[in-house]
Amino acid sequence: MLRPEDRELVHQEVDGTNTAAASAAAHALIQREPEAAALAGDLRRVRALLGQVPERPAPPGLRAAILAALPGRPRASPTQSWSPVLNLIRWSVSQLTLAARRMEEVAMNRKVVVIGTTAVAAVIIVAGILIRRSPTGNEVGTIGGGDGITGVQQAARYRGHTMSERDVTIANPDIAVLFQNHAVVALVKSEAFRSAMQNEAFRTLQSSEAFRQLMDNEAYRQLMNNEAYRQLMANEAYRQLMDNEAYRQLAANEAYRQLLSNEAFRQLMSSEAYHELASNEAYRQLMSNEAYRQLMMSEAYRQLASNEAFHTLQSNEAFRTLQANEAFRAVMANEAFRAVMANEAARAVMANEAFRAVMANEAFRAVMANEAFRAVMANEAFRAVMANEAFRTVLANEAFRAVMANEAFRQLQASEAFRSLARSASLSEVFLNEAMRVQQ
Amino acid sequence: MDRYHRRVFNVALRILGNEQDAEDVTQAVFGKVFDSLETYNPRFRFFSWIYRMAVNESLNAAKRRKRMESLDDHPAIPDTGVAVDDAMEAEARVEAALMQLKPDDRAVVVLRHFASFSHEEIAEVLEVPARTVKSRLFTACERLRALLLPEGDGRC
Numbered sequence: 001m002l003r004p005e006d007r008e009l010v011h012q013e014v015d016g017t018n019t020a021a022a023s024a025a026a027h028a029l030i031q032r033e034p035e036a037a038a039l040a041g042d043l044r045r046v047r048a049l050l051g052q053v054p055e056r057p058a059p060p061g062l063r064a065a066i067l068a069a070l071p072g073r074p075r076a077s078p079t080q081s082w083s084p085v086l087n088l089i090r091w092s093v094s095q096l097t098l099a100a101r102r103m104e105e106v107a108m109n110r111k112v113v114v115i116g117t118t119a120v121a122a123v124i125i126v127a128g129i130l131i132r133r134s135p136t137g138n139e140v141g142t143i144g145g146g147d148g149i150t151g152v153q154q155a156a157r158y159r160g161h162t163m164s165e166r167d168v169t170i171a172n173p174d175i176a177v178l179f180q181n182h183a184v185v186a187l188v189k190s191e192a193f194r195s196a197m198q199n200e201a202f203r204t205l206q207s208s209e210a211f212r213q214l215m216d217n218e219a220y221r222q223l224m225n226n227e228a229y230r231q232l233m234a235n236e237a238y239r240q241l242m243d244n245e246a247y248r249q250l251a252a253n254e255a256y257r258q259l260l261s262n263e264a265f266r267q268l269m270s271s272e273a274y275h276e277l278a279s280n281e282a283y284r285q286l287m288s289n290e291a292y293r294q295l296m297m298s299e300a301y302r303q304l305a306s307n308e309a310f311h312t313l314q315s316n317e318a319f320r321t322l323q324a325n326e327a328f329r330a331v332m333a334n335e336a337f338r339a340v341m342a343n344e345a346a347r348a349v350m351a352n353e354a355f356r357a358v359m360a361n362e363a364f365r366a367v368m369a370n371e372a373f374r375a376v377m378a379n380e381a382f383r384a385v386m387a388n389e390a391f392r393t394v395l396a397n398e399a400f401r402a403v404m405a406n407e408a409f410r411q412l413q414a415s416e417a418f419r420s421l422a423r424s425a426s427l428s429e430v431f432l433n434e435a436m437r438v439q440q
Numbered sequence: 441m442d443r444y445h446r447r448v449f450n451v452a453l454r455i456l457g458n459e460q461d462a463e464d465v466t467q468a469v470f471g472k473v474f475d476s477l478e479t480y481n482p483r484f485r486f487f488s489w490i491y492r493m494a495v496n497e498s499l500n501a502a503k504r505r506k507r508m509e510s511l512d513d514h515p516a517i518p519d520t521g522v523a524v525d526d527a528m529e530a531e532a533r534v535e536a537a538l539m540q541l542k543p544d545d546r547a548v549v550v551l552r553h554f555a556s557f558s559h560e561e562i563a564e565v566l567e568v569p570a571r572t573v574k575s576r577l578f579t580a581c582e583r584l585r586a587l588l589l590p591e592g593d594g595r596c
Contacts, residue, residue: 052530
């Protein structure tokens, strides 16, 4: 009878959340105890069943129904009495911001930019002062809670985002620190940075919530500092892959991420034989072979001798070569791999030319074996950014790639000051404005 | 909204097991998001904020529905006795099994397996300690194992 802590160890192993030491202990336990092995097998089958449940598309009318319901709803802000003033200020700020950007893009005339930026800053400061005069908290009540419970409830104290002078001037210590760094100044003065900043897609990306979350993510920063990842970013095939809808679906697939964290799969990915096979026409045919896929999905896969599909495959030369590969055999016995193979997106990706080109790429293999990359792949913000049209456009931009590969930019990204910028849209905007000023 | 409405719908669907209820919940969530945008605290990540609303709305809807129906109304788990190789059948079995979990345990399973959140992210969404997430996940997986894998089908 397994002890509760042993059961928990097996659960965490299957869930992929054990540390390296705990994982080794779990493996030893599974080898030693038939009950633990049975439990692990069962849990993997449960996961595989859960993995077979597809994400449903939203019903066709849902989006329209949500939108139709929104405009008629009164916004439950306790600052409603301030709304006309705030709306006017917000409108003015947005108009001036747009005008300043337009001026930057079209004229790039220093004088005009300085005047425009100053005007924006002045309006923001005034707005900040006004917005900070929020209600004191006790004077506002609402009938009916947001959760549909009836009765009189005190409204939550308003905590609107307040901008201050600190946010919008170079006097901000975070920004000042950055611009005292020669590498950062050199970076923002560089042609590549200037081009990247002028890129509409980059600015759209910068203003996206997912991108800011990603920039604030520890695993992503580790990844950015990873040499292999930087090489990969500069790789044309990788960009094609990123642009591939099937790959993005695959990246969002739980089974694929489990597979990525599987040691045997990583060994297979880094094996020379596998690369040869990946670029081998016969292997690609094999991967698109229905009998092969059925075989991989089959519970009876381990009992190959009696399997009809297996006999068909035995006559395939590429399959016989693969069978001689130790890592391949380990992967074939892996539940996560079979779950991935049962996934339509995975199969589409396997048949994708860009994916095969990337598979043959040394940097990609190094990244696949990288812990930070796997952590990033499991990150919601990263997946959102991957699915973001602006991000893909930016990836295809030569200047953006040059900036990403720039040592100073990576230092900048790793700095505490830059992280604080990344968390705030207003500070990001100020940083970019200051960068533009330095460039003049 | 485009980024989240499908995800919110799927979370609600897996917690409630009913497409119409999931649609209602999704609409309610976005209504609340719209109403509460000005009180959104940017210190918290947006996704955890919106998923928290989605889970809470779904659990509230489940409670309301439970008052109106008995547990016996839940569909029985189709037991074919053989490996499931049909996606629709798998979905029906998983859905029926999920409905037999406690709502809090179900929410953890949904966030882990269908939204692919880490334990820490689930803890953030549900505003509970990470060890509570682990404990609920453990309980839920043991229960799912018993519900989804028939005796004699490899079980000890």
